[in-house]
Amino acid sequence: MENRKIKWGIVGLGNIAHQFASDLLLVENAELTAVASRDLTKAEQFGEKFNASRMYNSYDLLFEDSEIEIVYIATPHNSHAELTIKALEKGKHVLCEKPMSLSHQDAQRMIEASRKHNKFFMEAFWTRFIPSVQDVLQKINNGIIGNVNYIKADFAFHGSETENKRLFDKQLGGGALFDIGVYPLFLSYILLGKPKEIAAKAVKHKNDIDLQTSMILQYESAQSVLHASIVSESDMKAVISGTKGRIELNAPWFIADGYSLFINEEKEATFTLPALGKGYSHEIIECQNCILNNEIESKLWSHQNCLDLSEIVEEVKNKS
Secondary structure (H helix, E strand, O other), X not given: OOOOOEEEEEEOOOHHHHHXXXXXXXXXXXXXXXXXXXXXXXXXXXXXXXXXXXXXXOHHHHHHOOOOOEXXXXXXXXXXXXXXXXXXXXXOEEEEEOOOOOOHHHHHHHXXXXXXXXXXXXXXXXXXXXXXXXXXXXXXXXXXXXXXXXXXXXXXXXXXXXXXXXXXXXOOOOOHHHHHHHHHHHHHHHHHOOOOEEEEEEXXXXXXOEEEEEEEEEOOOOEEEEEEEOEOOOOOOEEEEEOOEEEEEOOOHHHOOEEEXXXXXXXXXXXXOOOOOOOHHHHHXXXXXXXXXOOOOOOOOOHHHHHHHHHHHHHHHHHO
């Protein structure tokens, strides 16, 4: 595999883009080449902080920049589909923040664009690539806790309408399910696949976004009990239970630095597997490896995985 620097562009320069850019600096063959915001001052400040060589006040200008190989899209959810498709049409590879879109139909359009233009595309499900989750999946696949028959996972925090405006904005794809409910759904999906049946109930805001959503995913011989909330807190540990034992991912489980293994109710071992930086670095490395190998999708979070999850999310939304 060739060893060269991969040149990145970032569009949408909010909080998550700052965390991502910090991690990008830790990946040795990654380079932040350009950033774009509709507010030039914001782009200049961001670019200066993370050593980008070019700052744009238009996403289109960044897509036209011939030096950029891959674009990380970190804008509000409602613009993900259109910006991804536009970037792919301009010959860029794309890493798009989750959820990749607000509808399964848009998700299909994005994957079609990736295939049509033969460019790499991945939804930025960073949790899939962190060392603790990789290790847990491997151990479960090797049968360490027997057959998985129960998963409990949640993601919850106290949001505020003044500080987290985007979260409470229906137009921008706000609400607990799209923003954070995708995480517990993702965990259930990577362990058990697509459910046979979904039950879901939500507490709604007056503007119709979900403030909290509880979900039960029914499988042939397993159940997942999942929860997402932007108005309350939880311990944010994840429990994966099987016929021989269970695994508890450290809180917050979606960026777990390790986990505990219990066999027959006895704690067998604890494992410590810290991420590099915040943890976005691992998905960055995956994107770069795929690009260097001329692959348009990741084997760990494939186009089909993205589509399956978007279908599950849509069903939860329709049922809650």
